[in-house]
Amino acid sequence: MANPSGIGASVRRREDKRFLTGSGTYTDDINRPGQTFACMVRSPHAHAAIRGIDTAAALAMPGVVAIYTGADMAADNVNGLPCGWLIHNKDGSPMKEPPHFPLARDRARHVGDTVAVVIAETREQAKDAAEALVIDYEERPAVASAVKALEPGAALVHDDVPGNLCYDWHLGDKAATDAAFAQAAHVTTLDLVNNRLVPNAMEPRAAIGEYDRATGEHTLYTTSQNPHVIRLLMGAFVLGIPEHKLRVVAPDVGGGFGSKIFHYAEEAIVTWAAKKVGRPIKWTAERSESFLTDAHGRDHVSRAELALDKDGNFLALRVHTVANMGAYLSTFASSIPTYLYATLLAGQYKTPAIYAEVKAAFTHTTPVDAYRGAGRPEACFLIERIVDKAAIELGIDKAELRRRNFVPKEAMPYQTPVALQYDTGDFAKNLEMALPVVDYAGLAQRKTDAKARGKLRGIGFATYIEACGIAPSNIAGALGARAGLYESAEVRFHPTGSVTVFTGSHSHGQGHETTFAQLVADRFGLPIENIEIVHGDTNKVPFGMGTYGSRSLAVGGSALVKAMDKVERKAKKIAAHLMEAAEADIEVKDGKFSVAGTDKAVTIGEIALAAYVPHNYPLEELEPGLDEQAFYDPKNFTYPNGCHVCEVEIDPETGVTEVVAFTAVDDFGRVINPLIVEGQVHGGIVQGIGQALLENCVYDDETGQLVTGSYMDYCMPRADDVPSFTVQYHEDQPCTHNPLGVKGCGEAGTIGASAAVINAVVDALAEYGVTHIDMPATPQKIWQIVRQATPAMAAE
Amino acid sequence: MYAFAFQRPKSLADAVTAIGAEEDGKLLGGGQTLLPTLKQRLAQPSALIDLSAVPELKGITEAAGGLTIGAFTRHAEVAHSATVARVIPALASLAEGIGDRQVRNMGTLGGSIANSDPAADYPSAVVGLKATVKTDRRDIAGDDFFTGMFETALEPGEVIVSVHFPKPDKAAYAKFRNPASRYAVVGVFVAVFGSEVRVAVTGAGPSVFRLPSFEAALAGNFSAAALDGLTVDADGLNADLHASAEYRAHLVGVMAKRAVTAAG
Numbered sequence A: 001m002a003n004p005s006g007i008g009a010s011v012r013r014r015e016d017k018r019f020l021t022g023s024g025t026y027t028d029d030i031n032r033p034g035q036t037f038a039c040m041v042r043s044p045h046a047h048a049a050i051r052g053i054d055t056a057a058a059l060a061m062p063g064v065v066a067i068y069t070g071a072d073m074a075a076d077n078v079n080g081l082p083c084g085w086l087i088h089n090k091d092g093s094p095m096k097e098p099p100h101f102p103l104a105r106d107r108a109r110h111v112g113d114t115v116a117v118v119i120a121e122t123r124e125q126a127k128d129a130a131e132a133l134v135i136d137y138e139e140r141p142a143v144a145s146a147v148k149a150l151e152p153g154a155a156l157v158h159d160d161v162p163g164n165l166c167y168d169w170h171l172g173d174k175a176a177t178d179a180a181f182a183q184a185a186h187v188t189t190l191d192l193v194n195n196r197l198v199p200n201a202m203e204p205r206a207a208i209g210e211y212d213r214a215t216g217e218h219t220l221y222t223t224s225q226n227p228h229v230i231r232l233l234m235g236a237f238v239l240g241i242p243e244h245k246l247r248v249v250a251p252d253v254g255g256g257f258g259s260k261i262f263h264y265a266e267e268a269i270v271t272w273a274a275k276k277v278g279r280p281i282k283w284t285a286e287r288s289e290s291f292l293t294d295a296h297g298r299d300h301v302s303r304a305e306l307a308l309d310k311d312g313n314f315l316a317l318r319v320h321t322v323a324n325m326g327a328y329l330s331t332f333a334s335s336i337p338t339y340l341y342a343t344l345l346a347g348q349y350k351t352p353a354i355y356a357e358v359k360a361a362f363t364h365t366t367p368v369d370a371y372r373g374a375g376r377p378e379a380c381f382l383i384e385r386i387v388d389k390a391a392i393e394l395g396i397d398k399a400e401l402r403r404r405n406f407v408p409k410e411a412m413p414y415q416t417p418v419a420l421q422y423d424t425g426d427f428a429k430n431l432e433m434a435l436p437v438v439d440y441a442g443l444a445q446r447k448t449d450a451k452a453r454g455k456l457r458g459i460g461f462a463t464y465i466e467a468c469g470i471a472p473s474n475i476a477g478a479l480g481a482r483a484g485l486y487e488s489a490e491v492r493f494h495p496t497g498s499v500t501v502f503t504g505s506h507s508h509g510q511g512h513e514t515t516f517a518q519l520v521a522d523r524f525g526l527p528i529e530n531i532e533i534v535h536g537d538t539n540k541v542p543f544g545m546g547t548y549g550s551r552s553l554a555v556g557g558s559a560l561v562k563a564m565d566k567v568e569r570k571a572k573k574i575a576a577h578l579m580e581a582a583e584a585d586i587e588v589k590d591g592k593f594s595v596a597g598t599d600k601a602v603t604i605g606e607i608a609l610a611a612y613v614p615h616n617y618p619l620e621e622l623e624p625g626l627d628e629q630a631f632y633d634p635k636n637f638t639y640p641n642g643c644h645v646c647e648v649e650i651d652p653e654t655g656v657t658e659v660v661a662f663t664a665v666d667d668f669g670r671v672i673n674p675l676i677v678e679g680q681v682h683g684g685i686v687q688g689i690g691q692a693l694l695e696n697c698v699y700d701d702e703t704g705q706l707v708t709g710s711y712m713d714y715c716m717p718r719a720d721d722v723p724s725f726t727v728q729y730h731e732d733q734p735c736t737h738n739p740l741g742v743k744g745c746g747e748a749g750t751i752g753a754s755a756a757v758i759n760a761v762v763d764a765l766a767e768y769g770v771t772h773i774d775m776p777a778t779p780q781k782i783w784q785i786v787r788q789a790t791p792a793m794a795a796e
Numbered sequence B: 001m002y003a004f005a006f007q008r009p010k011s012l013a014d015a016v017t018a019i020g021a022e023e024d025g026k027l028l029g030g031g032q033t034l035l036p037t038l039k040q041r042l043a044q045p046s047a048l049i050d051l052s053a054v055p056e057l058k059g060i061t062e063a064a065g066g067l068t069i070g071a072f073t074r075h076a077e078v079a080h081s082a083t084v085a086r087v088i089p090a091l092a093s094l095a096e097g098i099g100d101r102q103v104r105n106m107g108t109l110g111g112s113i114a115n116s117d118p119a120a121d122y123p124s125a126v127v128g129l130k131a132t133v134k135t136d137r138r139d140i141a142g143d144d145f146f147t148g149m150f151e152t153a154l155e156p157g158e159v160i161v162s163v164h165f166p167k168p169d170k171a172a173y174a175k176f177r178n179p180a181s182r183y184a185v186v187g188v189f190v191a192v193f194g195s196e197v198r199v200a201v202t203g204a205g206p207s208v209f210r211l212p213s214f215e216a217a218l219a220g221n222f223s224a225a226a227l228d229g230l231t232v233d234a235d236g237l238n239a240d241l242h243a244s245a246e247y248r249a250h251l252v253g254v255m256a257k258r259a260v261t262a263a264g
């Protein structure tokens, strides 16, 4: 009988009970003896010179333990927060990397920039004293838009970065692309904005720094997706603490969406200051601080051009993008609009020539970095929008134009013109699966019915592909990554047969404690209750690069498989000894080790006992114990892909868009837990719909103030904003280069959804002559379009 | 939050005395506006006088051909009250559309109208239904209660006890909600009392206002079609990220028609 907790079973998430009953342990739930509280004092200005900070009055306030400024950090030789990816300009020179000090030294460069820290006995006392701090700011002109920041005469964010240009990078064959355009029968052009987003994890960021004077060990508890990476960055680059004296713990983490990958100023501040004050220090962000200081996402302005022949075959794609980096380079900021974006511009299509130019600009805004999908939603949005526009211009059915240009599955593995090699994918199958589900044939009737109700109905496709499972370390290194991107796992059998798995992946909502345990249950025929998954503590887990880019199962899961292979190899030897058989005759199935052709068998539990109580054991050849570790470095990226279809109805009187149906057909390779996969797709789609219709991070262009700094104005999607989704997948195209055949599913929904929604909105508004609408497609925007078009239509 | 004293009086008389004795005290209703303000350190009251234990401020009763609703009645109670559903169903549906479930379970009628938020829903019902606001010292006509953005006719220390809503022949409320906060971008309350029609608009201006031109048109012919061709001047209307003054002016027309249709 198949293991009820094995691969392919929809096991309910084991971790949910503790999350849903309030018994999880998040960073803010942890309290250390003698703990103090930090209040970060933040710049109210987008750009100001800090001419002086008078701490006298604040220091005299009740309960104040210490106040530190950038000058104190400078005196202790604290360095800036490093950027983990070096991008080179077109001319081969390196990008500009101005220092990002945890506490600003002479200049505040965005609203929320950390200028001082007040440490007190209570949170409220720290806030009281923060208000008493006298900071002499001299306001300077600010620039918030990346396009404006690159214009001559724009206010400079860093004096030594001329024109605010971080880098001017390109990818692809310019000559071949230009030549293809010269031959084209038709060129479709599209200017578009990928709107800036605030990540809004449910749990705000938090950090506790602690220093043990007896051992000299520092501990940082933090809301991180990758504690080992934080240990490396903070220890080696910022504070100069060697790894063996620095422990980083990321306990239960309430959502990240990318925003908790990065090494943040507050982590370095509490770790550094805890040693100075000799007491633990806790900092927990308030929601307004999250808005101002969690790294934002997206924020691209692009021009795209697609060249086609007379039959609608894509000949070439040319893309110019300006990306906003914010005031400083966050940990992976530089890689997002380059290697995670332009490399995906082939999409699912066999476009022979592609050329992309990306200019990254500093602005007086919060740093921008990876946000669920990270570069790939921007690429998908651009491609899927311009393909739709081309279909309209050429009068070709939108599904048909896609079908005509898909990379056929026979062409796999397929080398794109933008560096990646897709291993597998059957794009036509995804589309053909989706069409009957969405009743494409019945669309015309549904449009007519909607019209009779005074509504405008539209359909939108997004046939997306993404690169996940980041990444082969040597390739990433050649492209500028300053870290390896493998993963580690340790499988520790205990004497009585239960198992603890240590993984370098980190779960902050993904359900690893269930999925990873299923892999072990499946392999060794164990009940899932006997397996514990441990993650998030550098003192427990051998090493880890963490969780982002849908990499946990593809990379962390593969490391786990490798560790289980090692366990099995050793167990086989022990089994052979126990049953006095040759190792070659041992057959393994579901955790049972039997001698071929006999009824002799031992279980993995009996083997574990023998390994730890080695009375009858081949001690000359084998060490006791059953505890194996493995590292896995992927051979390629993985390429999840799919077809998302959205149907909307618009009320032309108010401009309100209702998403009436959303269907996702995905290829994630092999699926370990369908329930969790479906949940991940649901969440991703909601975020994609959020970006398309609701969410928008707006800065005042004159003052650099964040206009959408709270939920009063920043609109998060809610359950009643979305319909019930239809989510399907197929397992026909497993990944060819990892042992599980898995591709990853964490970002797919976000990547496909926003393009599908906007394509549907544009389709619904077709009769008003609309060919594009920027996100979010708010009621006001749609009403304006309808209002402007109506007199013209009436005149016809 | 800054430190403050906290009192929970057990009677209206004690509440009035308590607030009168404070230099800079604040009455606490459901706390849905006041507590976020305190958390953001935007106010520093000397004391909070919590009204949750004052019996005179509670309850929904059918009285004098209408409804009397205590000031400390939560939005959820109004939304789910069988009495409200029977006597003035439009009021129940208005309450059901306020904010979200958490807000409705805490926020109160008295707190809402005392706050006079330009985007709040209840002011449109108070004006649209010709309500009377009863305080610890007097009765204030609904038409005179809201005096401006976040301003009312209340004197310092004056406690709202209840609101009396006369029963209309028919009434309905149509709201265009802010997608983020879910307050009203525009809300229109329409009510018919015999030959009189009232159209009260919230969200669009600095404070709730009536639309005499709409009222006149509807008095002759209570149908959505009667509003065809009528427009609202965008001048002086609110404008923000979510809606320009022109968009709001347009929405007033749309919501008024929808309210009329809903009222039947």
Ligand SMILES: Cc1cc2nc3c(=O)[nH]c(=O)nc-3n(C[C@H](O)[C@H](O)[C@H](O)COP(=O)(O)OP(=O)(O)OC[C@H]3O[C@@H](n4cnc5c(N)ncnc54)[C@H](O)[C@@H]3O)c2cc1C
Binding pocket: B026, B027, B028, B029, B030, B031, B032, B033, B034, B035, B051, B071, B072, B075, B097, B098, B099, B100, B103, B104, B106, B107, B108, B109, B110, B111, B112, B113, B114, B115, B119, B120, B121, B122, B158, B159, B160, B161, B181, B182, B183, B184
């Ligand atoms: C997320 C969110 C969404 C919301 N959405 C909506 C919406 O869609 N529509 C809407 O109308 N409202 C909305 N609100 C407001 C909410 O419904 C409350 O009505 C409002 O916050 C005030 O009511 P309260 O009982 O919470 O008063 P409090 O916050 O306790 O007090 C508000 C003010 O009223 C005063 N006060 C309270 N009771 C009395 C009394 N009896 N006499 C005199 N003064 C008094 C207080 O001193 C204070 O000045 C929303 C609020 C939130 C937080």
